[in-house]
Amino acid sequence: MSPLPVRSQPAADQCITDWLEHVAEDNGLLTTQLASALRWGGGTTRFLAVKPDQRTLMSITELTGAPHHRVVAATLSRFDGTALDLAGLNPQRWSSWRTVAGRGWFRLQGTGACPACLARDGCWRTAWRLPTVTICTEHSCYLIERCPGCGRRFADHPHEPLRHGAGTCCFNPTGERTVCDIDVSGLTTAKAAGDELARQDRHDVACTGSAVPMLGAVATAQEYLAAGRHLAVLLLHLASHADASSLAPWMDQVRREARDTRRVRWHLSPPIDPLVRSAVLTTADQILTAPGVSAAADLLAPWFDILPTSTESRLAWLADHTTMTPALTRLTMAALAPHQRISTHLRRTGTLVDPERIPQVVPEPLFRRQAAHLFTTDKAETNRLFLSLCMARRGGATTWADAAEMLGLDGDLGTRTARSVSARSRPDPRRLTDALDAIGAEMTGNYRDREQQVRALATSDAWFEQWVGEHRPGTRARSFPYAVTYLWCVHAGGLLSTSPAWTIPPARRSRVAYRQFAASLRPLAIAALTQAARTQHATGAV
Template identity: 45%
Template sequence: MWGNAAAATPLPTIVEIDPGEALDGYLERVADANYLSTAHLVTLIRNASDTLRYITLAPSPATIAAIAALTGQRPDQIHQATLSAYDHTALDLTGFDPTIRSGHRAVAARGWFPGRGTQICPPCLAHDGRWRLIWRLPTTTVCRVHGVYVLSTCPGCHRPFRDHRHSPLRVVGAETRCGNPLGQGPRKQCTVDLTALPTTPADPACITRQERHDKAAAGAITSTALGDLAPADYLATTRSLAVLLLHISTAAPDSSRLPAWAQALRPDAPRRTIRWGLRPPHDPQLRSHALTAADCVLTASDLDAAVECLMPWLDSLPDLPESRLGWLADHTRMTPTLTRLVLASHAPRRRLSHLLDQVPPLTASTRQLPQVLPEPLVETHLIGLFDSRPRTVGLFASLCLARTHPNIDSWAKAAHALGLAPDLGDRTARACSASLTGSPREVVAALRAATRGLDVDYRDLEHRVRRLARTHRWFTRWARTNRPGTRASSHPYAVHWVWTRVAHGHASAAPAAVGSTRAQNFERSLTAAQTAALTAAAALSGQG
């Protein structure tokens, strides 16, 4: 598997490779331990292998075998010290061939390809002088050991660390100086001490995101709002969503609702030339914030919470000549998981719920909200925005009004606040969102207009009707005065009528359970005078 390295003679001093150490940094330590120049060691490897091209990315089997023979390490240890160790997790090297000069192009076209150089954590280098392999991943932005952002550019030469084209190893060997060539002759290198460079403490959310990233890169399953994701799916979706958030940040006409890092990004990013999908932000802190924002969406408690996290970004998009979904698909690589999330965020129910959660309360209290918005208000303000029946629209309208109040952030909580079964809120929201014909903003405007007719304490009115359900004297008096010959068995139907037509309660919560057909027949038999008398009975029930 690892090729033939019979021509390689083992070096006299064996140096053990550390887990997580990058191959080039390890080879520099090998050269120093054997009193060799790095150029001499490179020559020994080249003479025993076929090519040194892409030695830090995915060296050929012959190259791995040659290095293993020279250093006394196992071939699998050498392989684990190259970026190919992250294939099928943080990287996708499908189709890559190290023996072809342009073999990296197909992989690089997938975006966020580790280029020349590496990032560093100065405290780590100061501790043991080891160059970590994981620093090379663009999705690595934080050192979890020291809780700081990694650095990407040397302040002395203003180039990436280990940015040398003509040899995979630095002339300075295992020293912790920068060692980048300065272009002033073969012996001129940058002398900045990397261990003394200042660092910036990382945000706790960025550290948490990095921990999930590192576990996934090592092959762990990640729990998300859309279920457990395989390492490659989680890491690819996080990166794709981060790319999308970066594009939204640069395209948003009004970024005031976006995080500070996104607002700071917009003035410096030309809208038409930026290609975040191919090349990530060079600044590790900016890259970290984008990846962390994407991770917060994916790892929300459930799909609804994930959509709520994503909605401020989607609402910041400008008016687009093409479809919103088309724009999103054009600006990132849509993984199956990201596609599910984006489609969920465009469901009318979710878009309306997010908008309602941003609206100040439209009534002083939820006590001023009936369980079902009165039909005259529905017919005046909401007819034409839904294809559902007026009573269903009235129930949904009351749930929507409840959603505008603090701490009511779900349809189940809205139903509970109105005295209804929580699952009724979810069912009604699904039904009405499927029949929504107007825009969410039109619905909010109609609800705002409808609240001008709500000035009754409906919880008190419901209490009065429940009192009517427990007594019969009022019904006997009403029947004798307004409807002679009415049977005492009609008492539940009268209570039901007062509940639904005066208190505007929902039939499922009525204090008197009756069949819908008989309740409708009783209602049809009432005259205007009789309904007025029933309404008065409900008003009088609060006295005494």
């Protein structure tokens, strides 16, 4: 095969079909003649703009003198592994296209266009063929995808690999021997908003293979691009089923398109209007680029409030309507946390906790500081007991009854406490997990040892008489159970009703008297009480 008289190379970012159309014009050939020449070596031009056949690539390099890598860079193969997954595509087998098309959001025909770019250099860009490229960041404007003359997408010529001419005109066939002569470089387009420009800029950086920030960490280009597209698909499905438009301004347009086309499958085809598509992708991008998973989940959670109600679970519905990448799975689970049963969430966020470090009830100062805001009821002791049960569940207890028994309590008490708190307060599981982490970081000591210390003191009142003489003269002997109970509740983190000072659970009168006793203690008396427990247990003398 002889080289063409006039040879050239594709410009940076120039699409292969646009370049070959100029090659044909420069050499006085019809584009159909050049296409035939490309097939002389037995190759095919079937997927020319996507992934050319190797024999076709050889023909192109021989005819034009362009290096192999420059020709490949002018095709969509340059985005394989980032914005596209072309695995399984075989130019020699037409049916292989189904494999790629089934992954969604990829079109074989058509391209977008930036009129300002075309007016400047006349080159149609390769990236304009990606459905996720909706904006020209250089000119801060939306791409145009449909010709106002013929009403079809640009470069919509399914039976020929090249247009019937070179330049900035549409050249879509409009009849047997006619083409659309609209000059795309003279069209006007809308300016893009700042947040959408930022999204497109991140997308373009990722398309070069560079890592980008996502969910508070650095993600690979493929992870970021896949998560963004699949999250956008999920938002489109949610918008199609919603009745309100308060979450995003593009929801009405999406529902209108779903209603008009009747068979919209968002996982395969994105919205037709590039402005709507850009807005959807930007909403997804804003969620993914939040400072962390928790912040992203807060942005996504309102969308899950409009999930269609059905017999299947929320998670099953979501999984049925998009592809769950690892990042999207983490985000979805975090956003669904308020809808999950607390026990389910605790099991999924379980951390090994030594049961000996868990008191029967979380100390009150720690509860006030870290967790009081989670509950809507003022039953502080019940709420503190519930937090301890939650820590036991995270530590390996499979049921609320097992959690209670792990702490030395009756199993039925654990079940009843969990039911009561879940029904009345319904704490947010995600914030509950954060509170448990903070509480666990502050709690130290062996509470089972402390319980033994107090039980030892409960067998003799000699230490009590000494403490009274030194720190509370005039205190009566009948206050002995109150002193033991104070140590049990404050020093050992025990439940009031399980104090070893009582032979049976205390009546209301005893509880009131104990609280009066506890409120009357001064700091020096409290310190001496705690020291008595530690000293007497260490010496074994009671």
